[in-house]
Amino acid sequence: MAQLALVVILIVFGVSGYAWSSESGIPDGITRNNQATASDIKNMTLTLDTVLRRTLADNPALTAFAYEVKVREFETRQAGIIPNPELSFEVANIGGDGEYSGTGSAETTFSVSQLVELGGKRAQRMNVGQLRVGLAQGEYESLRFQVMSEAAKQFYSVLAVKRKLGLANEKLRLNKKTLTNVQERIATGKAAEIEQFRFQTLVSVSELQYEQAQRNFDTEIRTLARYWGSETIDFNSVVGDLEQINPVPAWEEMISGLAQSPLMRRLEQAVLLAAQQLQLEKTKQIPDVTLSLGVKNDRTTSDNAIMAGISVPIQFFDRNQHMVAVAQSRETQVKSKIKAELLQLKADLYRQWQQLHFLYREVTTMRDQIIPALQRAYDGMAYGYLTGKFGSLEVLDAERELSAAKENYIDSLLSYQHTVATIEQRLGRSLDPRADLTAQISLKEESYE
Numbered sequence: 001m002a003q004l005a006l007v008v009i010l011i012v013f014g015v016s017g018y019a020w021s022s023e024s025g026i027p028d029g030i031t032r033n034n035q036a037t038a039s040d041i042k043n044m045t046l047t048l049d050t051v052l053r054r055t056l057a058d059n060p061a062l063t064a065f066a067y068e069v070k071v072r073e074f075e076t077r078q079a080g081i082i083p084n085p086e087l088s089f090e091v092a093n094i095g096g097d098g099e100y101s102g103t104g105s106a107e108t109t110f111s112v113s114q115l116v117e118l119g120g121k122r123a124q125r126m127n128v129g130q131l132r133v134g135l136a137q138g139e140y141e142s143l144r145f146q147v148m149s150e151a152a153k154q155f156y157s158v159l160a161v162k163r164k165l166g167l168a169n170e171k172l173r174l175n176k177k178t179l180t181n182v183q184e185r186i187a188t189g190k191a192a193e194i195e196q197f198r199f200q201t202l203v204s205v206s207e208l209q210y211e212q213a214q215r216n217f218d219t220e221i222r223t224l225a226r227y228w229g230s231e232t233i234d235f236n237s238v239v240g241d242l243e244q245i246n247p248v249p250a251w252e253e254m255i256s257g258l259a260q261s262p263l264m265r266r267l268e269q270a271v272l273l274a275a276q277q278l279q280l281e282k283t284k285q286i287p288d289v290t291l292s293l294g295v296k297n298d299r300t301t302s303d304n305a306i307m308a309g310i311s312v313p314i315q316f317f318d319r320n321q322h323m324v325a326v327a328q329s330r331e332t333q334v335k336s337k338i339k340a341e342l343l344q345l346k347a348d349l350y351r352q353w354q355q356l357h358f359l360y361r362e363v364t365t366m367r368d369q370i371i372p373a374l375q376r377a378y379d380g381m382a383y384g385y386l387t388g389k390f391g392s393l394e395v396l397d398a399e400r401e402l403s404a405a406k407e408n409y410i411d412s413l414l415s416y417q418h419t420v421a422t423i424e425q426r427l428g429r430s431l432d433p434r435a436d437l438t439a440q441i442s443l444k445e446e447s448y449e
Contacts, residue, residue, distance in 0.1 A: 044235040046224075048155050054228035055151040056144070065143055069136045076129030080122060083115045088294075111294025111307060119286030128280050131273040138266035141428075145262065149425035151227040153418050154220070159242040160414040161213070161220045167406055168213040171399075172206040178395070179203055181386060195392050202396070242413055245363055248356050249431055254349060257427040263345070267338045274334040278327040284320040287313050345426065352423050359416040366409045374402040 044050060056062070090109040095101070179199040185191035225233060258264060292309040381398040384390040420431055 045237045045239050046235040047239050048152060051151050051155050051224065052148055055148060058228040059147050060229050062144055062147055065140050069133065069140055072129065072133045072136045076126060076133055079125035079129045085112050085114045087112055106299045107296060109294055109296045109307065111292050113290050113292035116289050116291060118288055119283040121283045124276070124280045124283050128273065128276045131269060131276055135266065135269045135273055138262060138269055141262045142266055145425045145428055149421045152421050154224045154227065155240060156242060156414055156417045158220045158224055158238055159240045160410050161217045162238060163242065163410050164407060165213040165217050167403070168210040171403055172210050175199065175203045175206045190388060198392060242417065245360060245416060246431070248353065248360055251353060254353055257429060258349060261426060262428040263426060267342065270334055270338060274331040278331050281320060281324045281327040285324065287315055349423065349426060352419055356416065356419045356423065359412060359419060362412050363416055366405065366412060371405050371409060374405050378402045
């Protein structure tokens with residue numbers, strides 16, 4: 001199966017009647033530092049490796065979410081800062097009556113006070129902040145797998161449309177050749193002239209289908225380029241492999257992989273975060289103290305005195321009891337949501353696993369049995385027509401069946417590879433046991449001439 005660093009696997013495709021040249025290579029691991037230069041891009045051959053590198057480096061959604069991680073890091077730093085001290089100045093015994101008129105009897109006080117948080121509030125805020133950072137990193141990792149999987153799927157779609165373009169071209173070529181044979185038979189009196197009109201119409205339809213296939217390919221390739229934020233086509237060829245398939249892993253292996261997936265780590269982090277937020281609310285039930293120290297000056301005697309004080313709030317009404325209850329409810333809610341999400345995730349994974357079984361069976365049957373049989377039938381009909389054994393209708397029916405089977409084969413392969421990519425996105429690893437998604441990508445490619 002196709003290997004996609006950190007996400008999906010590259011896939012292989014081929015249809016009877018086409019010539020492909022194969023090559024293999026081992027590119028570097030996918031990182032944001034492995035970006036192509038401007039000169040490289042101008043003559044770039046687009047492979048899955050190239051798509052993933054460029055998507056990682058320039059995808060707008062990934063770039064935007066990376067700032068969310070930075071935001072939470074700064075919030076955590078802010079949460080760990082000690083409260084600022086307060087400076088106060090107070091003047092007493094001024095502007096009154098008698099001896100307190102004017103400022104002769106004024107008493108001035110300068111003091112500094114500092115809030116001292118008790119109960120580990122600051123440490124707990126930092127714990128919550130660090131978990132929020134970890135959760136954001138997990139969300140970023142999940143988004144990266146999602147974006148990479150979608151980019152890989154689109155790459156497969158390009159390969160499939162490219163293959164259909166080749167089929168349309170081959171069909172047009174064969175129909176033109178058949179028309180020439182029909183004209184030769186008419187010229188020798190072996191066929192009625194009306195058959196020429198039938199095959200001329202078929203050639204015209206094939207030309208329209210080929211033009212539509214070209215437009216579809218242009219649309220798909222432009223859609224692919226948008227994954228790295230480009231609105232133009234800055235590469236000159238597409239190289240990929242869309243027909244390599246492997247037996248489907250056992251269900252026990254799928255469940256085991258899900259337990260170790262990035263998605264499961266993110267769900268576990270969400271539970272830890274809810275628990276730590278509850279502990280943070282409980283620390284707020286412990287009152288803080290404010291310490292103060294200052295100097296008092298009495299102008300009537302010109303004496304100075306040191307002042308010290310401590311203040312503690314009396315938690316008579318507000319004991320943060322309701323916010324603790326809110327945090328407890330949130331924790332229970334998160335656990336329930338995660339349980340429901342996990343059940344749905346397993347159900348979806350099982351459905352995709354079953355679909356992959358069917359698609360594997362369908363692809364191999366079409367490749368090994370249906371298409372070869374229809375190809376032999378068409379070849380026999382075409383030869384029989386030239387010898388006068390079969391009529392044009394039999395040849396047309398055989399051609400339509402063969403063409404439809406080849407297109408269905410492409411669609412089945414594309415569905416298979418999309419399903420593989422979806423499963424790998426959820427598991428965060430390749431379904432191919434030989435693949436090492438954390439190290440490098442092994443590419444077995446085929447060239448589209």
